[in-house]
Each structure stands twice: as structure tokens, then as C-alpha cells.
Amino acid sequence: MLNSAKLKNAGSRIAISAIALVLSILVGAIIVAALGKDPITVYSALFEGAFGGALSLTGTFNRMIPIVFAGLAIAVGQKCSVFNIGVDGQILIGSLISVYMGAFLNLPPIIHIPLTMVVGALGGMLWSMVPALLNLKKNVSVVFSTIMMNYVAQYLCNFLIQKMPGYVSNKLATPNIQDSAAISNLFPTPWGINSGILISLLAVVVIYIYVFRTRAGYDLRAAGFNRHAARSAGINIKKNVFMAMMVSGLLAGFAGSTEVAGLTHCLVENYAPGYMATGIAVAMLGQGNPFAILLASFLFAGMKNGAPLMQMKTGMSNQFVSIVQGLIIVFICSENFIRWIYIKLKTKKKVRENGNGSN
Amino acid sequence: MNNENYIVQLEHITKEFPGGVVANKDISLGIRQGEIHSIAGENGAGKSTLMSILFGLYPQTSGTIKIKGKEVRFSSSGEAISMGLGMVHQHFMLIPKFTVTQNIILGMEPGNKLKIDYKKAVEEVRALSEQYGLNIDPEAKVSDISVPMQQRVEILKVLYRRAEVLIFDEPTAVLTPQEIDEFCGIMERLREQGKTIIFISHKLAEVMRVSDRISVIRLGRLIGTKDVKDTDERDLAMMMVGREIVLGGGEHQHAKEEKTLLELKDISYSEQKVGKLNHVNLGLRNEEILGIAGVDGNGQEQLVDIICGKLKPDSGSYTMLGEDMRGRTIREIKEKGLAVIFEDRHKDGLVLPYSVKQNLILGYQNRPRFLKNRIFINQKELDKNAEELKEQFDIRCGSLDAPASTLSGGNQQKIILARELSADPEVIMAVQPTRGLDLGAIEFVHKKLVEERNKGKGVLLFSLELDEILALADRIAIIFKGEIVKVVENKGVTKEQLGAYMLGIADEEVAQDA
Numbered sequence: 001m002l003n004s005a006k007l008k009n010a011g012s013r014i015a016i017s018a019i020a021l022v023l024s025i026l027v028g029a030i031i032v033a034a035l036g037k038d039p040i041t042v043y044s045a046l047f048e049g050a051f052g053g054a055l056s057l058t059g060t061f062n063r064m065i066p067i068v069f070a071g072l073a074i075a076v077g078q079k080c081s082v083f084n085i086g087v088d089g090q091i092l093i094g095s096l097i098s099v100y101m102g103a104f105l106n107l108p109p110i111i112h113i114p115l116t117m118v119v120g121a122l123g124g125m126l127w128s129m130v131p132a133l134l135n136l137k138k139n140v141s142v143v144f145s146t147i148m149m150n151y152v153a154q155y156l157c158n159f160l161i162q163k164m165p166g167y168v169s170n171k172l173a174t175p176n177i178q179d180s181a182a183i184s185n186l187f188p189t190p191w192g193i194n195s196g197i198l199i200s201l202l203a204v205v206v207i208y209i210y211v212f213r214t215r216a217g218y219d220l221r222a223a224g225f226n227r228h229a230a231r232s233a234g235i236n237i238k239k240n241v242f243m244a245m246m247v248s249g250l251l252a253g254f255a256g257s258t259e260v261a262g263l264t265h266c267l268v269e270n271y272a273p274g275y276m277a278t279g280i281a282v283a284m285l286g287q288g289n290p291f292a293i294l295l296a297s298f299l300f301a302g303m304k305n306g307a308p309l310m311q312m313k314t315g316m317s318n319q320f321v322s323i324v325q326g327l328i329i330v331f332i333c334s335e336n337f338i339r340w341i342y343i344k345l346k347t348k349k350k351v352r353e354n355g356n357g358s359n
Numbered sequence: 360m361n362n363e364n365y366i367v368q369l370e371h372i373t374k375e376f377p378g379g380v381v382a383n384k385d386i387s388l389g390i391r392q393g394e395i396h397s398i399a400g401e402n403g404a405g406k407s408t409l410m411s412i413l414f415g416l417y418p419q420t421s422g423t424i425k426i427k428g429k430e431v432r433f434s435s436s437g438e439a440i441s442m443g444l445g446m447v448h449q450h451f452m453l454i455p456k457f458t459v460t461q462n463i464i465l466g467m468e469p470g471n472k473l474k475i476d477y478k479k480a481v482e483e484v485r486a487l488s489e490q491y492g493l494n495i496d497p498e499a500k501v502s503d504i505s506v507p508m509q510q511r512v513e514i515l516k517v518l519y520r521r522a523e524v525l526i527f528d529e530p531t532a533v534l535t536p537q538e539i540d541e542f543c544g545i546m547e548r549l550r551e552q553g554k555t556i557i558f559i560s561h562k563l564a565e566v567m568r569v570s571d572r573i574s575v576i577r578l579g580r581l582i583g584t585k586d587v588k589d590t591d592e593r594d595l596a597m598m599m600v601g602r603e604i605v606l607g608g609g610e611h612q613h614a615k616e617e618k619t620l621l622e623l624k625d626i627s628y629s630e631q632k633v634g635k636l637n638h639v640n641l642g643l644r645n646e647e648i649l650g651i652a653g654v655d656g657n658g659q660e661q662l663v664d665i666i667c668g669k670l671k672p673d674s675g676s677y678t679m680l681g682e683d684m685r686g687r688t689i690r691e692i693k694e695k696g697l698a699v700i701f702e703d704r705h706k707d708g709l710v711l712p713y714s715v716k717q718n719l720i721l722g723y724q725n726r727p728r729f730l731k732n733r734i735f736i737n738q739k740e741l742d743k744n745a746e747e748l749k750e751q752f753d754i755r756c757g758s759l760d761a762p763a764s765t766l767s768g769g770n771q772q773k774i775i776l777a778r779e780l781s782a783d784p785e786v787i788m789a790v791q792p793t794r795g796l797d798l799g800a801i802e803f804v805h806k807k808l809v810e811e812r813n814k815g816k817g818v819l820l821f822s823l824e825l826d827e828i829l830a831l832a833d834r835i836a837i838i839f840k841g842e843i844v845k846v847v848e849n850k851g852v853t854k855e856q857l858g859a860y861m862l863g864i865a866d867e868e869v870a871q872d873a
Contacts, residue, residue, distance in 0.1 A: 007761050214734050218717070218724050225710045232667070232707040233697065233722030234690030347377075 016338050020331035028324045041210040045313040049306025054190035061193045064301035068200040070279025071293040073248045080224040080244035085250045086146025088154030090124040092257030095267045097123030102177025109180045116181040117257045124253020132245035173268040183262045196258035208290040267318035284332040298352045364754045365389040372422035382408040384579040397558040398564045400576035401797040414446050415439035445522025449529040455502035455854035460484045507538040526557045564593040613733035618816040626675035635661040636843040648818040650832030668692040700792045708775045711764040716745040718763045752777040770799030790821040839863045
């Protein structure tokens with residue numbers, strides 16, 4: 001199955017993401033310098049906070065979990081040319097439903113844990129189903145409806161959190177979920193990586209198989225690449241768009257439920273960790289490949305984890321990480337520009353190897 | 360005709376591109392003043408490269424160009440234009456929102472730096488249009504005028520810049536048969552006014568019709584230059600491809616056991632209150648090729664969409680193999696036994712980012728053969744299928760895992776043919792199946808369609824090329840204003856007769872002219 005054509009294609013795609021990453025880091029360095037700080041010091045502090053030591057690495061791995069899910073959610077939508085930007089809202093609803101399941105039921109862990117996780121995820125799927133149905137039945141643009149649903153989710157959650165029995169007013173949060181619903185860490189401190197990471201790894205594998213190895217995935221991608229040809233081939237476009245939204249919402253729901261069950265154990269008002277924006281960045285950097293998204297998520301989680309230390313040590317605002325995140329999105333979008341650089345580098349290499357060209 | 364009075368001379372032109380591709384190998388030819396000289400060759404033969412070099416788009420690797428006896432070396436097309444060369448491109452370069460005049464004067468506006476003397480420009484354009492009998496309204500907006508009119512605007516652009524030598528790149532590709540007649544008239548008028556014309560084309564019928572001399576290029580080399588009276592289409596085809604080309608199906612008897620495969624009765628369809636199909640009656644039998652002839656825009660598009668299931672007719676019945684197909688999904692109709700070769704292979708026929716292998720099962724990915732446990736794609740069968748079809752249909756590609764976008768037009772069409780025909784359909788609907796293809800590829804498509812017919816299948820052939828229909832069809836149905844106005848056996852019917860039916864001329868009048 002592995003042959004030179006596939007390797008060449010993979011090689012150039014990896015190169016493009018790598019170049020985009022390098023360019024973002026370089027532009028980031030320019031910004032740092034423009035602010036009067038030394039880029040090397042800043043990036044070192046960031047690196048240290050991300051990967052330097054057990055506690056840092058643990059933090060990075062834990063931060064990675066919702067980012068992986070968010071990235072997968074965006075990527076699956078993208079495979080069918082659907083722009084699901086309701087992921088933030090879907091994560092919120094998923095988290096809220098998980099809290100309901102986790103806090104107010106008393107069940108043995110063997111039932112409680114899967115129940116909390118799965119029903120929470122289904123909550124996310126429910127939230128994506130509304131825009132999906134509106135699109136299916138009434139041709140409402142997914143982009144608009146999902147943005148609206150984010151707002152609805154935000155205010156609905158705030159309202160329901162406040163009204164929840166056991167509301168913790170000094171934390172502005174829901175009560176904690178029961179211990180029977182919580183998922184434990186894999187190792188004792190300082191390596192307290194949450195077992196949610198295993199679920200995210202499983203999701204990566206499952207989604208990879210779904211998108212790239214099943215017939216449903218074949219239909220999904222065909223519909224995403226070329227609606228006309230897919231339709232002419234008998235593929236039901238509307239059904240595939242709907243499926244993409246549902247799976248995307250489900251993944252977003254898992255982002256919420258794994259975080260609640262594993263790390264936060266509750267939901268606070270006005271919770272806005274911005275996983276969707278990071279999800280978009282990792283989905284793009286990973287160019288839609290679940291394993292690449294996993295890697296990209298690790299990188300971004302590292303940046304997010306290292307930001308507070310960077311701020312503390314160098315005074316560079318931790319918003320800087322968001323800037324780099326945005327730069328990556330910009331550079332990946334300018335894929336043609338990157339390809340041009342890549343081809344320029346390749347031909348320069350070839351010209352040097354061949355001596356004189358024929359022009 | 361003028362004697363050795365060369366206005367353009369190309370001497371030993373060679374062009375090598377970085378990467379090793381030699382597009383032109385030692386080509387020498389002379390264009391006489393006042394002649395119409397055609398450069399014929401397959402796609403990729405090197406004729407466009409040669410003309411690009413002449414027009415200054417890029418320099419030759421070696422060799423000289425002489426204009427009116429003087430050696431020139433262009434570093435831009437601007438220089439070529441100032442030496443009296445003009446190129447009318449295949450893909451128009453017009454701004455739809457601008458008027459005809461605005462497009463023509465773009466880059467050469469009369470007046471001073473502050474104000475364009477638009478009125479003067481309009482008058483100049485009108486005068487030119489009259490001089491050459493082009494009948495263009497200088498103030499019309501380009502988006503409002505027809506395709507042949509837009510082409511004339513391109514011609515005017517070139518004449519406005521005082522071109523003496525006009526290079527036309529595949530000009531008839533976008534024209535209907537009637538428009539081609541008008542175009543040939545324009546070429547005559549240009550020649551009468553003393554212009555020299557270089558006509559790049561692979562459409563041999565037209566090349567034979569308008570040229571004084573023809574140069575054939577194959578694989579980068581000049582095969583020969585002949586006077587039009589010393590050659591014919593078959594000879595040119597052989598020079599272009601290197602071997603005898605046989606198009607069409609040859610003699611064929613009707614099937615012994617006749618059955619109707621597909622039947623449309625009284626089909627009507629309108630779009631936004633505009634009637635597109637008006638009580639269409641059509642029947643396709645087994646072991647036949649039924650050609651649908653007609654000028655573009657007479658309902659063919661809607662008919663194709665109804666047959667494949669993209670549109671639902673307003674009224675009438677549609678049956679295939681005895682079963683009612685009205686209201687069925689595209690997939691259901693396909694699974695019943697209809698294979699379609701769509702007009703636009705990039706839009707409807709292929710998912711270009713998918714590999715050749717993946718495209719070879721597009722539309723058939725639900726078949727048990729290609730599935731494992733009903734959910735997973737059976738990669739091994741996919742690979743096997745691709746190897747088999749590559750062999751059977753001679754699909755030329757670097758690797759079967761390469762994206763379909765990397766293949767040539769002819770090979771892309773082979774993917775579609777291979778996929779659709781190997782699925783063993785009962786009915787094949789081919790819509791403009793040889794559009795944009797090389798002679799070699801056209802021959803291949805025709806051969807395959809005839810093979811299917813001989814196997815007992817029914818082929819519905821929609822084509823705007825009358826030659827193609829006459830070469831392949833057993834019966835011909837003519838569509839005019841959404842109606843099937845006539846169905847004839849393809850025995851002794853002429854192009855003129857078909858042309859008349861296509862224009863809606865009634866039977867009695869046609870019989871009189873025949």
C-alpha cells in the first residue's frame with residue numbers, strides 16, 4: 001500500500017505544515033522583538049513551561065484532551081466541506097449534560113462513568129443536530145446557525161447553572177460530579193495524566209478508520225471534494241452533510257464530557273476556554289489527518305501550558321500563544337504561497353545539483 | 360496566391376523546458392503573406408508552444424524568428440504586438456462588466472493621461488467592425504453578448520492594435536456548426552483585407568475548409584507542410600497521429616430480438632415558467648446507438664438530467680427495462696442499469712483529488728465486491744480493479760495512486776469509460792463524450808461505444824458534433840425547442856438534412872432540398 005506516489009504526496013504535505021509552523025514561529029519572534037523582548041528567552045520559557053519536567057508535561061497532556069476532540073470535530077466537518085463553527089456551544093452543552101449525569105445520579109462507576117461520558121457527548125450531538133436539521137430541511141447556512149447556537153448555549157448554560165440545585169455561589173459553578181462518575185489519572189503525581197487521554201487516542205483511531213477506511217467515509221470525502229460528481233455518482237449529499245454535523249457534534253460533546261469527568265469535575269459560569277479556535281488551528285495544521293491532528297494538538301497544548309510560565313518569567317503576555325495560533329491558520333490558508341516557497345526551495349536544490357539549467 | 364513571400368519565418372526552432380521536456384524540436388516553417396495557414400496537431404504536440412514563442416510569451420531555446428525578413432527576438436508579447444502580430448486566445452480574456460469598446464481599448468486608451476476619449480474609441484471600434492463585417496455593437500456589455508460575438512470582440516482587439524498576422528488558437532472549439540460557418544466567413548473577409556492568418560486547431564474538417572496550407576506537428580516535430588489541395592482529412596489525421604485513424608462504427612444490422620430498454624413518453628418540463636421540454640417521446644432499443652442531434656440549448660441538458668434522475672419531469676412517463684423511473688433517486692436509476700458519461704468530466708465525472716484507483720469505483724463503492732463486512736472499503740479489490748481496468752482500457756498514468764487531476768483529458772475520460780462500462784450497464788448515456796479529446800482518444804471512445812452496442816447494450820449519444828453522430832448512430836433523433844421533431848435511420852441521411860431538422864425546418868421543405 002505504501003508506494004512512492006503516496007510517500008511523495010505525504011512528504012510534500014508534511015513539508016507544507018512544517019513550513020507554515022516555522023513561518024509562524026519566525027513571525028512570532030519578530031513580534032516579540034518588536035515588543036522589546038528577546039525571542040529566544042521568550043520561546044525558551046514557553047518550551048520549559050510546556051515540556052520541561054514532569055509537571056509541565058502532565059499539564060500539556062491534560063490540556064491536549066479537549067483540543068484533540070475539538071480538532072477532530074472540525075476536521076470531520078471539513079471532510080464534507082461543512083464548516084461546523086458551533087463546536088464551542090456543543091462542548092458547553094456536552095459539559096452541562098455530563099454534570100447533570102455525573103452529579104445527580106448514584107450509580108456504580110462501571111455504569112456511571114460511561115453514562116456520563118456518552119450521554120454528555122450525545123448532548124453535544126444534540127446541539128449540532130439543530131443546525132444540521134435546519135440545513136437539511138430549510139437550507140439554512142450551517143455557518144450562521146452554528147454561530148447563533150454558540151450564543152444560545154452560552155446563555156442557556158449560565159441560566160441552568162445558576163438554577164442548578166447545589167449551585168456553588170462563591171465559585172459561580174455547578175456542584176461537583178460524584179466520585180463514581182469521575183475518571184482517574186493514569187499515574188500518581190507528578191505524572192497525573194488523566195485517563196481521558198486514552199479516550200482521545202481511541203477517538204483518533206476510530207475517526208481515522210471511519211473517514212479513510214469505510215465506505216461511509218469514502219462517500220463523505222467525495223461529497224466534500226466535489227458535490228456534483230458525488231451526486232452524479234448517486235451519493236446522497238444531504239445525508240452526508242447531516243452525518244458530518246452529527247459526528248462533529250458528538251466529538252465536541254466528548255471534549256466537554258472528558259474534561260468534566262476527568263479534570264474539572266464541574267462547570268463554571270461563562271466558561272469559554274476557546275477550544276474551537278485551537279481546534280481549527282490543529283485541524284488545519286494537521287491537514288485533516290487525525291494522527292497529524294494529534295501531534296498538532298500536543299504542540300498547541302504545550303504552548304497553552306507553557307504560556308503562564310512564559311508570562312511569569314519574561315513578562316510576555318500569554319495572549320502571545322493565541323497570536324501564534326492565528327498565524328498558523330493564516331499560513332496554512334495561504335497554502336499556495338507555501339507551496340510556492342516549497343517548490344522554490346526544491347528547484348534551487350535541483351539547480352545546485354545539476355549545475356547549469358538549460359535556460 | 361502569393362509566391363515565396365514569407366511574412367513570418369520560423370527557422371530551426373527548438374524549445375526545451377526545465378525538467379527536460381522538449382516541446383519543439385527543430386521546427387522550420389514559413390507563413391506566406393496573405394495566406395490562411397493552419398497548424399494542426401494533437402493536444403500536447405507542441406503547436407501552442409510554438410505559437411507562444413512566436414507571440415513573445417517565452418523565448419526559444421535555439422533557432423531564429425524572422426518577421427518580414429528581419430530577425431527578431433521578442434522579450435514580451437508587447438513587442439510582438441508592436442511588430443504586427445496578434446493572438447486571439449482560446450479562452451477569452453474579456454471583462455464581462457465592461458462594454459465591447461472598454462475591453463478593446465484596455466491598455467491602449469485614446470486621450471490624455473487624465474481623460475479617456477471614450478467617444479472617439481467607440482467610433483474607431485464601430486468603423487473597424489464595419490470594415491471587417493463583424494457587426495458588433497461597440498456599446499454592448501460583454502456579459503450580454505453571445506459567445507461567437509465575444510470571439511469577434513477578441514478579433515477586434517487584435518485588429519485595433521493593427522495586427523497584420525492574426526494567430527487564432529482553437530477558435531472553433533466554442534462554436535456551434537452554424538457559428539462555425541459565420542466564423543469561416545470572417546476569416547475570408549480578413550484575408551481579403553490583406554491579413555495573414557495562422558489557425559491552430561485539431562479539428563480537421565475546419566482546417567480543410569479554410570486553409571491555404573497546413574503544417575502538421577507531432578510530438579514536437581514538424582511532419583510536413585502541405586497545400587490544401589494536396590491532402591485530405593484522412594491524410595492529415597495520419598500525419599497527426601502516425602497511423603491510420605478509423606472513427607465510427609461501420610455497418611451494423613439491427614438486433615434480432617428487439618426490446619425497448621428505455622422509454623420516455625410525453626415528457627414535459629419547465630424551469631421558472633419557461634418550457635424546456637415539450638411532450639418528448641423517445642425510445643431506446645437494445646443493440647443500438649441512438650444519437651440525439653440538436654443545436655446546444657434545445658433541451659438536451661434537461662433531458663439528460665431527467666434520464667439520470669437529477670430532475671423530475673412535470674408530466675409524462677419514464678420507464679427503463681419496463682420499470683417506472685419517475686421519482687427514483689439518482690442511485691436507484693444507476694443501480695437499475697444506467698451508466699452515464701457526463702459532459703463535464705471534471706464536474707460530474709471525477710473527484711479530482713481522489714486517486715485514479717478511487718475514481719475507478721466512484722458510484723460503485725456500494726457493490727459487495729468493494730466492501731469488507733459491508734462497512735469497510737476492500738482495499739485489495741480496489742487495487743485489483745484498478746490494475747485490471749488500467750490494462751483493459753490502456754489508462755496512462757504515473758501511478759494508480761496519483762490524483763486523477765494529474766492525468767490528461769483523454770486518460771481522465773478513459774477512467775470514466777472504464778468505470779462505467781465495466782459495471783456492465785444495460786443502458787449507456789454518453790453526453791459529449793469526446794469533448795476536448797485528441798484524435799487518438801476520440802477513436803478509443805468511439806470504439807468502446809460501438810463495442811457496447813455490439814454486445815447488445817443500448818447507447819444514448821448526445822453530441823453537438825454532427826460528424827460524430829453520423830459516424831456512430833444507428834438511428835438519429837433530432838431535438839428542437841424541447842421536442843423530438845424527427846427520428847431517422849442513419850442510412851443515407853446528409854448533414855444538410857440533419858442541419859435543417861435541427862433548425863426546425865419541417866419535413867416537406869427538407870425533402871425538397873435533399
